[in-house]
Amino acid sequence: MTRDAFQTSRRLRENIETVLFGKNEVVEMLVVAMLAGEHILLEDVPGVGKTLAAKALAHSLDGKFSRLQFTPDLLPSDITGSMIYRSDRQEFEFCPGPIFANVVLADEINRAPPRTQSALLEAMSEGSVSVDGTTHPLPKPFIVVATQNPFEFEGTYALPESQLDRFLLRTSLGYPDRRWEQQVLSTHRSGEPVDRLEAVATIDSIIHAQSVVRDTRFDASLVDYLLDVVDATRNHPGFEFGVSTRGALSFYRGCQARAVSQSRDFVTPDDIKALAVATLSHRVVHDGVFQGASRQAVEKQIAEILEKVIVPT
Incomplete structure (x- = not known):
C-alpha cells in the first residue's frame, strides 16, 4: 500500500511538470503540501506563474476546485457561504461558499482586508466553517493554495500572523531561465495548456497517501535534529520570537510528506534541510517586525542556522 502512495506522488509531480516548466522545486513543494494535508503560500511578483501552479495541482486531481479572487470589497460570506431563505419551504437553508472544495485557490490573498482574510482561518486550521452558530465540515482532502504579491506592492495588506502560521510552506517561483521561457511561449500558442491537463490522482488515492x-x-x-533547528530560531539574536510548537509540528509533517514524495518510507536529514527555509522563515518575528523585514534576510538567517546545527550521523 505504501507503493501506491509513492506512485500517486510521482504521478502528481510529473503531471504538474508538463505545464510548470523548470520549476521542479516548486512542484515538489506543491506535492509535499498536498501529501501533508496542509496549505501553501506562493509569494512573488505578478506574472511568473503562481496561479498556473495552483491550477496545475488542482487539475491533477479528480476532486472539486474553486478559485477565490481576493479584492478589497470581498466579504467573509463570499468565502464561507451564507443562509438563504427558501420561500417555498419557509425556512433558511445554508448555501455553501467556494471554500467547500478540495483545492481552493486564494488568488492575491493579501489584496483583501484582514477581516476577510480571517474568514479563511477556521477553514485552514479546523477543516470546517461556522455560519450562524452551525459548524459545516469541509470536504477531504482540503488544501488552500494562496498566492500573494510582495507586501511592498500598492493595495496589499499584511496577512494576520495567526493565518500565516497555518501555511506549511511559503515559496516563490522566480523568473524562468531563457530555455524554459521559450518553452512557455511555444506551448501557449493555442491556449492555456493547464486547461487541458487531465487528472492523474483520485480523492481516495490522496487520502490514502x-x-x-x-x-x-x-x-x-x-x-x-529537527527540534534543535526549531530551538535555534528561538534563541537567535536576530529573531524576537522563534518558531511555535504548531510550526514545529508542521515542519515534522512536511518532512514525512517529502520522504513519501521521494518514494521513501523514512525521513532523512536531507528532508529537514530541504524544507527548513520554506517552512520556518514565515514563522519568525525578525527584531519585532513580522513581515516588514526583508524576506531574503530572514531566509539567509535560517540557512545559517542549518549550517551551524550538528547533523546526526
Missing part, C-alpha cells in the same frame, strides 16, 4: 505520510518513520535522532 496522506495516511501513509503519517506512518512514515521519523528516527528519534532526527526528531532531536
Whole structure:
C-alpha cells in the first residue's frame, strides 16, 4: 500500500511538470503540501506563474476546485457561504461558499482586508466553517493554495500572523531561465495548456497517501535534529520570537510528506534541510517586525542556522 502512495506522488509531480516548466522545486513543494494535508503560500511578483501552479495541482486531481479572487470589497460570506431563505419551504437553508472544495485557490490573498482574510482561518486550521452558530465540515482532502504579491506592492495588506502560521510552506517561483521561457511561449500558442491537463490522482488515492505520510518513520535522532533547528530560531539574536510548537509540528509533517514524495518510507536529514527555509522563515518575528523585514534576510538567517546545527550521523 505504501507503493501506491509513492506512485500517486510521482504521478502528481510529473503531471504538474508538463505545464510548470523548470520549476521542479516548486512542484515538489506543491506535492509535499498536498501529501501533508496542509496549505501553501506562493509569494512573488505578478506574472511568473503562481496561479498556473495552483491550477496545475488542482487539475491533477479528480476532486472539486474553486478559485477565490481576493479584492478589497470581498466579504467573509463570499468565502464561507451564507443562509438563504427558501420561500417555498419557509425556512433558511445554508448555501455553501467556494471554500467547500478540495483545492481552493486564494488568488492575491493579501489584496483583501484582514477581516476577510480571517474568514479563511477556521477553514485552514479546523477543516470546517461556522455560519450562524452551525459548524459545516469541509470536504477531504482540503488544501488552500494562496498566492500573494510582495507586501511592498500598492493595495496589499499584511496577512494576520495567526493565518500565516497555518501555511506549511511559503515559496516563490522566480523568473524562468531563457530555455524554459521559450518553452512557455511555444506551448501557449493555442491556449492555456493547464486547461487541458487531465487528472492523474483520485480523492481516495490522496487520502490514502496522506495516511501513509503519517506512518512514515521519523528516527528519534532526527526528531532531536529537527527540534534543535526549531530551538535555534528561538534563541537567535536576530529573531524576537522563534518558531511555535504548531510550526514545529508542521515542519515534522512536511518532512514525512517529502520522504513519501521521494518514494521513501523514512525521513532523512536531507528532508529537514530541504524544507527548513520554506517552512520556518514565515514563522519568525525578525527584531519585532513580522513581515516588514526583508524576506531574503530572514531566509539567509535560517540557512545559517542549518549550517551551524550538528547533523546526526
